[in-house]
Amino acid sequence: MSFRISRADVHEPDVATLLDRHFALMRAQSPPESCHVLPKDELSHPDITLYALREDDVLLAIGAIRDFGPWGEVKSMHTAKEARGRGAARALLDALIASAAAKGMQHLSLETGSGPEHMASRRLYASAGFADCPPFGNYTYDPLSHFMTRAI
Numbered sequence: 001m002s003f004r005i006s007r008a009d010v011h012e013p014d015v016a017t018l019l020d021r022h023f024a025l026m027r028a029q030s031p032p033e034s035c036h037v038l039p040k041d042e043l044s045h046p047d048i049t050l051y052a053l054r055e056d057d058v059l060l061a062i063g064a065i066r067d068f069g070p071w072g073e074v075k076s077m078h079t080a081k082e083a084r085g086r087g088a089a090r091a092l093l094d095a096l097i098a099s100a101a102a103k104g105m106q107h108l109s110l111e112t113g114s115g116p117e118h119m120a121s122r123r124l125y126a127s128a129g130f131a132d133c134p135p136f137g138n139y140t141y142d143p144l145s146h147f148m149t150r151a152i
Contacts, residue, residue, distance in 0.1 A: 002055065003053050003054070003055050003060070003087075003088060003091045003092075004053070004054050004055070005051055005052070005053050005054075005091065005092060005095045006051065006052060006054075007049060007050065007051060007052075008050045008051055008052035008062060009044075009050070010040040010041070010043050010044050010050065012052075014052075014059040015050070015052055015059060015062060016040065018059055018061075018062050018078060018080060019040050019043070019062065019076065019078075020040075021078070021080075022062070022076060022078035023039065023040070033142075038064075038075055038076055043064055043075070043076060045066075047066055047067045047068075048064050048065070048066050048067070048075065049064060049065050049067070049099065050062065050063075050064045050076070051063050051064065051065075051092065051095060051096065051099070053088050053091060053092045053095075055083075055088075059080065060079060060080050060083035060086075060088040061077075061078065061079040061080065061083060061088045061089055061091075061092045062076060062077070062078050062092075063075075063076060063077040063078070063092045063093065063096050064076045064077075064096075065096055065099060065100055065103075065108070067103065067105070068137070069105075070104075070105060070106050070107075071105055071106055071107045071108065071109065072100045072103070072105045072107075072108050072109075073108070073109050073110060073111075073136075073137065074093075074096055074108055074109070074110040075110075077089065077092070077093065077096075077110075077121070079092075084120075089124055090124060090127075090128070093124065093125070093128050094128070096108070097128065097150075097152060100152055101152045105152055106151065106152060107149055107150060107151045107152055108130075108149065108150055108152060109133065109136045109137070109147065109148065109149040110125065110130065110147070110148050110149070111135075111139055111145050111146070111147055112125070112145075112146050112148070113144060113145065113146060114143065114144055114145060114146040115144065118146065122146060122148070125148050126148070128150070129150040129151075130148035130149060130150045131148060131149065131150065132146070132147065132148055133147050133148060133149040134147060135147050136149065
């Protein structure tokens with residue numbers, strides 16, 4: 001398999017479609033007060049870099065890094081259902097970590113769900129060196145959120 005990872009724009013039709021699916025899925029799985037998914041327009045903010053992973057020009061996964069200077073936050077990681085289990089998410093996560101390192105970030109943190117529907121995501125993050133941590137940034141404790149971080 002040969003994945004190609006590049007910067008993405010929320011206005012690219014395939015990216016917009018996958019982001020819409022991600023947004024709908026996250027909204028369906030969490031009540032509004034516990035759902036921290038970013039709307040597409042916020043993913044265009046200058047402190048956020050959005051990436052796309054494609055194979056043969058077919059979009060398989062998206063993910064972003066929000067830059068807070070010495071640290072970053074992984075946002076909007078989503079793999080198309082038909083691409084799950086093929087290594088796309090891991091390849092994209094590795095690229096996000098490398099990008100954060102290249103920008104001089106010292107660590108990356110993330111928030112994901114705590115329920116069983118997010119278990120595969122938590123396993124992926126743990127396998128990439130992320131460990132459980134308390135809420136960070138503007139997050140507060142929420143039993144439906146799971147926080148993780150790793151040094152770069």
